[in-house]
Amino acid sequence: MATKKDFIELQKQFPLGEMKFHNDGFWRLQDLSKKYGEGYYAIGFLLPGYCGEHQAHPEIIFHFDEDGTAIPDRLYDYAATPPKIIDYKQGTADELESELQKLFERFHELALEMPK
Numbered sequence: 001m002a003t004k005k006d007f008i009e010l011q012k013q014f015p016l017g018e019m020k021f022h023n024d025g026f027w028r029l030q031d032l033s034k035k036y037g038e039g040y041y042a043i044g045f046l047l048p049g050y051c052g053e054h055q056a057h058p059e060i061i062f063h064f065d066e067d068g069t070a071i072p073d074r075l076y077d078y079a080a081t082p083p084k085i086i087d088y089k090q091g092t093a094d095e096l097e098s099e100l101q102k103l104f105e106r107f108h109e110l111a112l113e114m115p116k
Contacts, residue, residue, distance in 0.1 A: 001097065002104040004068035007041070013111040019046070022110060026054055032061060039063050043103050047079050055079045060100050072096040
């Protein structure tokens with residue numbers, strides 16, 4: 001599982017609130033404390049849209065539990081067909097946890113490729 005330590009490490013290459021374009025899309029970490037409450041964040045890969053907008057593919061809102069483990073709250077994927085919005089609940093927990101882990105791993109791999 002992704003941890004707070006992993007998230008802090010990613011922020012060295014992906015500062016909160018900044019979008020970085022690499023290869024085929026934008027990579028972004030966000031602090032969502034003002035919108036959802038203290039300790040909520042988003043991690044996302046966004047595709048450029050035709051009109052200058054960005055489409056989440058996917059973007060996941062998450063928080064950390066008391067042990068520092070990342071807990072997903074909601075997944076958005078507007079570039080999927082059909083678009084997906086999945087809330088964390090008993091029947092979706094495994095899928096969201098897996099998607100969050102995959103996204104953390106993609107960010108980590110990209111961070112290793114990028115110049116420091």
